[in-house]
Amino acid sequence: MTAPLLEARNLSRTFRVGGLRSRGTLHAVDDADFAIGAGEIVALVGESGSGKSTIARLLAQVYRPTGGEIRFEGTSLADLRSRRDVLRYRAAVPMVxxxxxxSLNPAYPVSHGILRGLKLHRPDIAPGDRRAEAIRVLTAVGLAPADQVLHRYPYELSGGQRQRVGFAQALAYRPKVILADEPVSMLDISIRIGLLNVMTSLRDERGVSLLYITHDIASARYVADRMMVMYAGRIVEAGPVDQVLGDPLHPYTQLLVAAVPDPRAELAVTAEMTKGEPPKVIDPGPGCRFADRCPLVRDVCRTTTPPLLELRPGVEVACHVAADNAGRAEDSIAAAG
Incomplete structure (x- = not known):
């Protein structure tokens, strides 16, 4: 990865839940460390409720972090004081x-959102040139004829076309990182591939980075360069997508990969791996949050939270068992040498 554009250090977000007599703290994100470099797609995968969308909203400044910090191009977001600086960041890191x-106002045509965004975030474009810029970004995401699409209302477009409009709105700001939160999950399978291709073209042709949030392992493998796997508010494995999916080290990642339908393979998900209660994220205690579902659980897993360690070049894993196995492998190599 090149020098990071967007970086999170010990990023955390909690929420107070409950009533007057019983209150607790929901740990949506705990101590997340990651970085997104220039011109790459990073997939963030995990079950519903794992904290993926919370991370996106933290990066988009919808939520304020409870702990840790976010840095963009080396500058902490906590140092963004003026309205101009905040608008500049939101233009550079928009969300789909x-x-x-x-996400589109049904009372206005497609042109409304794009032209309004250009007026707010692109003062370098003269009012008379905004329509041409709107046509350019609509064409870039595969909406043609763009001059006709510009005057249509959202109800006149298909789901795939509306989502392309969302990417066009983001592209109009000249973004550096696009936060794409489950952008294809509500689309028919037959048209998902077209939108995934839009994402890869933005990376390859325009150098735009993307954080692609999804629960779909197959689409993550198709578009992403790197992958982060999240479980119960914590990142448990991260690295190049081919390595993470080709030979996963964390038991949870192994479960996700095994659950992907493959008619040629035998059923790999065992009852041992799918049993157990949902993870506790309200006032969780120490230890690995996957312990109750893990077939390899040890006593240390229930008492000590595993740190995210680099167990292979570029691959980080938060698992006591995987770390122990990696240490034994290194000892064997050293003994053989």
């Missing part, structure tokens, strides 16, 4: 939401 219909 999961629901393509609710």
């Amino acid at each position: 939401f999961q629901d393509p219909f609710s």
Whole structure:
């Protein structure tokens, strides 16, 4: 990875939940460390409720971190004081939401959102040139004829077309990193591939980086350069997508990979791996949050939270068992040498 554009250090976010007599703290994100470099797609995968969307909203400044910090191009977001600086950051790191219909105002044509965004975030474009810029970004995401799409209302477009409009709105700001939160999950399978290709073209042709949030392992493998696996608010494995999916080290990642339908393979998900209660994220105690579902659990897993360690070149894993196995492998190599 090149020098990071967007970086999180010990990023955490908690929420107070409960009533007057019983209150607790929900740990949505705990001590997340990651970076996104220039011109790469990083997939963030995990089950629903694992904290993926919370990370996106932290990066988009919808939520404020409870702990840790976010840095963009080396500058902490806590140092962004003026409205101009905040607008500049939000233009550089826009978000594309999961629901393509609710993210567009049904009372206005497509042109409204794009032209309004250009007026707010692109003062370098003269008012008379904004329409041409809107046509350019619509064409870039595969919406043609763009001049006709510009005047259509959201209800006149398909789900795939509406989501492309969302990417066009983000592209109009000249972004450096796009936060794409489940952008294809509400689309038919037959049209998902087209939108995934839009994402790869933004990376390859325009150098835009993307944080692609998904629970779909297959689409992550298709578009991503690197992958982060999240479970119960913690990142448990991260690295190049081929290594993470080709030979996963964390038991949870192994479960995700084994659950991907493959008619040619035998059923790999065992009852031992799928049993157990959902992870406790309200006032969780120490230890690995996957322990109750893990077939390899040890006593240390229930008492000590595993740190995220580099167990292979570029691959980080938070697992006591995987770390122990990696240490034994290194000892064997050293003994053989």
